[in-house]
Amino acid sequence: MIRRNFLKVAGALTLGMALSGQASAETVLRVGSWLPPTHPQNAVVWPTWSKWVEEATEGRVKVKVEYGLGHPKTMFDLVEDGAIDASFSYHGYVPGRFKLTQGIEQPLLGVNAEAASVAHWRVHNKYFAKAEEHDGVELLALFTHGPGQIHMAEPIKSLADLKSKKIRLGGGVQGELGKRMGVTAVGAPAPKVYEMMQQGVIDGVFIPMSEQKSLRLKEVAKNVVHLPGGMYLGSFAMFINPDFLDGLSQKDRDAVMAVSGEKLSAMAGKAWDQGDREGVEAAKADGVNIIEVGADDSFAKEFRELVEGMDEEWIESVKSRKVDAKAALAEMREIARNYGK
Missing domain, CATH: 3.40.190.170 (Bacterial extracellular solute-binding protein, family 7)
Structure with a gap:
């Protein structure tokens, strides 16, 4: 048993050393998605953010979207556990955990998703973040779908x-x-x-x-x-594994977060608004x-x-x-x- 464990650790160290040069040159950020590839979240939001990330990190971090990983409510756990590096989900799929996020969902707001998403992000950071409803993951964005x-x-x-x-x-x-x-x-x-x-x-x-x-x-x-x-x-979050972020250089971590937050929230809302217009047509x-x-x-x-x-x-x-x-x-x-x- 001791020998088997030793060989396992030694093998992992050897593999890590062999790949270290490649990893330092390019890190793949694996995103899990549960909507079809043609949906605005996958056709517009993730690709746009991927381009922002790659440009901001000068190509050192590249984003890869993967599909078919299960029910959207499991995305929080999959990211927290490190099975995937980032994802998004609808807060309503996890009743009990997320209550404050329903503030942006209340009827009669009368705005589009872009406006609501910016308000969602700002108010979360000012009022709601301390409640730690997203404990275990790092928020990249908060946004809503259209009416x-x-x-x-x-x-x-x-x-x-x-x-x-x-x-x-x-x-x-x-x-x-x-x-x-x-x-x-x-x-x-x-x-x-x-x-x-x-x-x-x-x-x-x-x-x-x-x-x-x-x-x-x-x-x-x-x-x-x-x-x-x-x-x-409808309230959504885009989020990332904190350990993945910690594994990046400070420069690249800052770069990823700089193209997230309110900027990403607004872009996501805007993309879903455009999806609404196309849906009507x-x-x-x-x-x-x-x-x-x-x-x-x-x-x-x-x-x-x-x-x-x-x-x-x-x-x-x-x-x-x-x-x-x-x-x-x-x-x-x-x-x-x-x-x-």
């Missing part, structure tokens, strides 16, 4: 029609919305929605317009209620029935009444985090609504 809308197999005439309908909900604020609407909630990662709609397992889904194209929902969810500002925004081209709801239409009025009190409920729910959630929410909205002005 979540109602996608159905069959048309509805009011929100009341959703009662008892089987709706796929992704977690986070969606869960509270579904509860208030009386839907039958069905949990599943976003890439499974097409199959579930196609097989009739669910009647609809709350999700942004980008997925009409990227997840091909235009083929199975032929009816969309497009509320002004949507119903909610693809849906219209495929004959999807999109009900464009005006601010004073019955759907909008019904929704405003439905979400009354949600701010206060969220603030109460995060008391144990010991942050000023009320001030954070107000500042988040101020930043988002004034972004770009």
